[in-house]
Amino acid sequence: MNIFATLKSRIDAVIGQLAAEGKIPAGLDLARVSAEPPRESSHGDVATNAAMVLAKPAGMAPKDLAAMLVERLKTVPEVVDASVAGPGFINLKLQDDIWRDALRDVLTIGVAYGDGKAGQGEPVNVEYVSANPTGPMHVGHARGAVFGDVLARLLAKAGFAVTKEYYINDAGGQVDHVARALRARYLQALGKLSEDDVLGMLQRKEIMYGGDYLVPVAEALKARDGEKWAASTDESIWVPPLREFTVAYMMNVVKDDLKALGVQHDLFSSEKALVDKGKVDDALKFLESAGLTYTGILEPPKGKTPDDWEPRPQLLFKATEFGDEVDRPLKKSDGTWTYFASDIAYHKDKVDRGFNNLVNIWGADHGGYVKRVQAALKALTAGKGKLDVQLCQMVRVLNNGEPVKMSKRAGTFVTMRDLIDEVGKDVVRFIMLTRKNDAPLDFDYAKVKEKTRENPVFYVQYAHARGRSVFRHAAEMFPTADLTDAGLAKADLSRLTDPDEIGVLRTLANWPRTIESAAIAHEPHRLAFYMYELAAQFHGLWNKGNDAVQLRFLQANDQKVSEARLALVRGVGLVIASGLAVFGVEPVEEMR
């Protein structure tokens, strides 16, 4: 049980009691009353803003109300002292046993500690990566992939029913361009074009993609079909089959890359399948019948008119009725659907599948697209569907502060594989979460390999490894002791009395709350900071033992104390492992 939730209900009960006795007005709204750990630990264990929040509606001075609450809160079983501070905060000091109980919970529940039910089983759809199947994935994709994957795991831990989804853009013009590029590489594979011919076509923009990564695709096509697609100059003959071939091939590349990063989606949705099933027509008919489409002419953007601007009548969606700046086009001038049109259909499809809680992870360069999709979702669901779009900012790849620009594989950008090969999947995953997603991130090869406090991956893993090391020694020192989690849960935890020991227990007790708030805010990076903080506390406690021998975890002549402290060490390890599990990172047993 979450201690802060317990205290919140205690506080609510006390307020209800006072109201029942007529000392304060009945029916006060308690939603804004909080029970939180104070920032400054010297203020106590739990702080509540109840008096300040309720003062005005109760028509009382905050201090008077606080004084009344304090008297009652002192009688709450968990509380040993209560006091008023500052402008009307009430600080509660809890029995140390509360924190010891939290540790026992950790040992009993294991890495599932922190699992919550805040989500109440509500279905959430998290869509992430959704990279076009046109080439290998780069660092930007890696950030979105890790962020989305970990957010999904976090939401699941907090009790949501999560579906992890990838949207394959296999129907638009981009994949046709790749088909054309593939054809050039294919003709090269057949000896009908030279490398220079292909590069020339790329330079003249006859083809839009030219990376070496298409060479093996062309070879595979040649192996399967021989010269079948070489003769005809009629695109309609060979574009569709080559498109299909390259999409299938590239999706395998993408899936391999994701697998190497430890990212796994539950569902891959195809744009082309949506189109073929007529879902785009359906969605647009829906909007049309609601009177939300019309044919009109858009104004050019103010202050920056494109050179080739000419006014054209287009089928438009009334996005402005739902908070967007301008109405948005649904059809291109050649009469085909825009990307936006199929995206509307796709989001309608998600809603139709039972999701009203949608999360999309996009690159920051898609920021301008957020409002129109949210507008469309509002229109489709009559405001019932929620769409949160999390934008991931740029990743700069550095080595010792020097930009790493090129990939050996792709030629123009650093690929996801380059990252993984350089530092390993676990490090990539962790580092991607050490910043808020909407802040740019520097990924420095040299820095993330450093074995210092500066490097959060190392620092957290080191804490875990140190904990395991203690257990290796303990097994020798106390060969008969039961050092399993269940055994340690029975240890006499009242032997944990040092303020720093209790401090660590407090942090452990904060884990469920951290999970819940990070999940609700869609901010997995908070877990990285929590783990760093916990690791710091643990390292601090460890070194205290260097100075004061009696504080070391293992006391050869006192098995009871040793067991209690081993319980604490194990608790730290389990919570770190619990956090790393959300991150999809393996905790290490020892550092090498």
Place this chain on the structure above:
RNA sequence: GCGCCCGUAGCUCAAUUGGAUAGAGCAUCUGACUACGAAUCAGAAGGCUGGAGGUUCGAGUCCUUCCGGGCGCGCCA
């Protein structure tokens, strides 16, 4: 020009989503290894939270406006 995101210690970043005296790491200075792993730790110093108004018990956080940076701006996805 318009929209979105951002601006916090010299540097890189936090700040329990509106809470108390704004916290960490790096760099600088001082100290702790006859070790449960010093790959670590303890301490000192460092701030007008870009500027100016506003909202309220209370603002780094919300609103307005300026300044500075990033991204985007019909028929690409």
